[in-house]
Amino acid sequence: MNNDDLKEEIKNRIKLSEIISKKVILKKKSENSFIGLCPFHSEKTPSFHVHDEKQFYHCFGCEKHGDIFSFTMEVDNIDFYSALKYLASLIGLTLNNKSHQNISFQNKYKTLDLSSKFFIETLNNKKNKKVLDYLNKRGLNKEICQEFLIGFAPSKNYDSQLIDFLKSKNINEEELIEIGLAKKKYNNLYGYFYDRIMIPIVSTNGKIIAFGGRSTNSSEPKYLNSPESDVFSKRNILFGAYNVKKSKQNIDNIILCEGYMDVIALFRFGYPAVATLGTAVSEKQIDLLTKLSKNIFIVFDGDQAGKNASIRLFDKLLPLIKTDNVFRFVFLPNNLDPEEFLIKNGKDKFNVLLEKSYFISDIIWLMGIKNKMNDTPEEIAKFWKFIRSKIYQIKEKNLQLAIRDDLENRINKLRSKIRGYNSKPNNFINLNLPKIENDYRFKVIIAIILNFPKLFDVFEKKLIKIKFTNNSLHEVKEVIFSMIKDNSDVSYTQLVETLKERDLIKFLGDFRLEAIFSKLRSSDKKVEIDESRKVLEELIYMVNNN
Template sequence: MNGRISDALLDRIREANDIVSVIGDYAVLRKTGRNFKALCPFHTEKTPSFIVSPEKQIFHCFGCSIGGNVFNFLMKYENISFPEAVRRLAKKAGIPLPMATREEGVRVQEKERLYRVNSIAADYFSNSLVDTPSGKRALEYLRERGLARETMEKFRLGYAPSSWDELLSQLKEKGFSRELLIKGGLLTSQGKPYFWSRIIFPILDTQDRVVGFGGRILGKGEPKYLNSPQTPIYDKGRILYGLNFSKEAIRSKEGAVVVEGYMDVILPHQEGFQNFIASMGTSLTTGQVYLLKRFSPQVTMLYDADAAGVQATLRGLDLFLEQGVKVKVISLSKGYDPDTFIQDKGREAFSRLLSQALPLIEWRFQLAKSRFDIKTIEGKIAIAEDLLPTIAKERNLIRQREEIKQLSQELSLEEEILWIELKKIKSGRPFSKEALKVGSQPSDLLRKAEASLIQLLLQDESLVSLVQEKLGPDDFIHPEYRRIAQAIFDLSTREKSLSPAKIMDQLKNESLSQMVTSLLMEKREYPRKERALNDLIKTIKDNKLKLEYQRLEKEIREVLERKGAINQEKRTRYLELLKYFRG
């Protein structure tokens, strides 16, 4: 598919995929009046608050505020990109897409061949686990680790023998070149097997495609674990092991448990703890955090209590905080990892352990107390210095305020002192003068005015031309409403009708689409629509003029203080605005 697909074709694909039909494949919809209602597939709830409008071809959840058109739903539910959502819905409707450029076509074909090669290799490794003498030794090892045969089959576990003659012959017969196998990470640059004499853990993406492999050596040897190298379809920093199996459980439980390795996911999964995923190493990456955030609003970090495990947890915590994800932490007893804990202490003990997860700051505080003497002023300062950078990264200001309050009580230090120190931290300083003004009354009034005007335009497209005569997108102060207004105005110049679904396609932004659906679904009537429209336009225009007035007043004052000459044009404009506001 080309990087840019025409609006007309997007319309055709969207219109061919009725939103009720598409969402009906994922949720049980019940008709209520003109709309359909269901339990939200994106968060846990007992009373349905997820609404689908066949008339507007949009969805919106009044519980979690997620909303959009049919493309947005598929992107959010399947965790896929906009182009991928377009491809899937086009295929579902039998609509051919434009041919990609030759270069794009080659890349797509190469990736498809690599997926196919990896799938064949995974089947070969799986068969080798039970059909070869060395594989049976690996099979016995997995049984000793507590894995049932059904679990091994589900996770497609296998064994890579020292000789790959059978696999290479099979791949050659199917037309896969040696160069492709090297590019896909199955062979080294010298043409030798990348994995041999290792238990194999196929790594699947959220679409259940084999993108790479992890291998554990049997017996002694280094490295103990070996992962596929970077390939066109495998980027270790952008994938989480087990997410394909756990995504539904993560959604239903409203949280994921992040662990380190393959077995840390597989055995808990077998025992019913199905919301586990692994970072496949000691450190999470920004790409992995962003991926997980699409599925879960909160996570629990479960890592070893050794020094490496603690450091990995600390790095991951900062990444999650920067993305606005709520975090809890569990430290395992020394010498344990999740699968050995379950084997040694049992399922119920593991369940109790999970219930004891500490909120982030509590866990950090306990860790800091083990390192510093809280009874001394030096220890208190050290603890504060250790925790404040983490608190500074907290994007939820309510939670941040509570964390400062809690730290003040634990350390017997005044909150004001902690706030002063927090503001000194360069990274993530949230309490600037500008930020404090956000909650002031004028800003709230303006935000409501801009939201109401957008809502009127969404409800009645005949008003667009009237508004365009008096306002432009730049007259909207808040960036989100400015972008929605721009999309509405742009579409009105080239479309006969403005459907909400088209506006969302124009926006190509999940959070903005949710704002649109929220405004549309809000049951608000404007009995005197024309008067309301004029009042809202005046509020927005007056605010812009007020900002201009304040800017000119400041500039003129500075010139007078320097005893300089005032620009005549600016002076005239200032007097005009002064007369406007003061009559």
């Protein structure tokens, strides 16, 4: 393992906050970010921020900025090699003074490669002709199987098993368990994959790091991935990226989808594609994606989960997008995934969907339109406020201004239409997007539960059905609901203090019920629980049936 590979391995396996917390008392801000007093200058108010997912720290007081290596070097006053050696030792790696080769990692890559060869040989055995026939029926011919190194993990009663094969190569049980090829139960060793079509997950430098297995029968789960290990971290890999890179062609467009079977199907139809191995997309994966192509199409499954995942990705992209890349969203109809759509409708209709895909500005507009209840000046004002809140999340100023100009132009056309002037109808409004909540309704629901926690028990079943696509409000809701479930006597004060401690209170704005209810009635009398209950019941009905 060379210097750069080892650096990446350390970054992938050690959280920055774990190292920094040895020297600095950190307070959690969100799932992957922390704040504390800067170790590099004297301060009383914390301005030292640590971001695990982005893998850097930054002090807004003294402007110190760096990663896990620069922090270790500066705090411990050591050189880079010493920092590398120390951090490697924390995860059980030893360095070779000449080339930093790590025998343990090389052995694991070798074992995974041997496993892939075993799966391929098993697939091509005459005994498994039914599996080959199944693959051919799905359009996975010999060339595609070779491109993606597709193999087969036999059933438990098959005469040749992976574990026996690897043991014959002097590979020990501990290593098989560590890389997710085997598991131990009641002191017996069992394979992790049985009776599954095996698809290797390959790193960008061409090393097999894990497997995905698709069931050939009705057994669940339908898709099973290797557990995360020393060599495999799902959030740091895009399935199919190696296949795209090794083609050594300039890729004008690339498609991001959910699963490896979609990537393979898209490849079969001539589309370069990668997959996240699920609907959650990390910043690391976004970074990898932007390096593969300028134009990126997001094509998740057409069911509600896929649409919601597209919106979550959109929210994550806003502060990250730059003028170097163009992101476009495709929403597949009739709950179809990309493979199903292509098989049913063909390339021509798929190309039409790509051509009619939605840019970032289109999605912002659609989300605003979805929230706009009528054409009153008040609703238009709220609509424009929502649009602006999304625009200002875009950090690259030139792109922010360009998108703002586009949306302001649409706003002016909308105003002209409302006033009765002729204007061209908007072509995007009728898109069947996932339901986007009116943030204000959801804030009121949270505020009522916050003020009257006892109402949670009354409406619990209906409350937990509500889908929050606003990540910030979702986090607030999760904290409040979890505390009430743990302690039915929890008070308003305790809930508020916890939200303040976690820096979540800011997402609610003015959560006093008197202020909220003043918009719903003419009286300014104190809000009681019975009135809140009626309003809450109506709001729950509205959001669950919107």
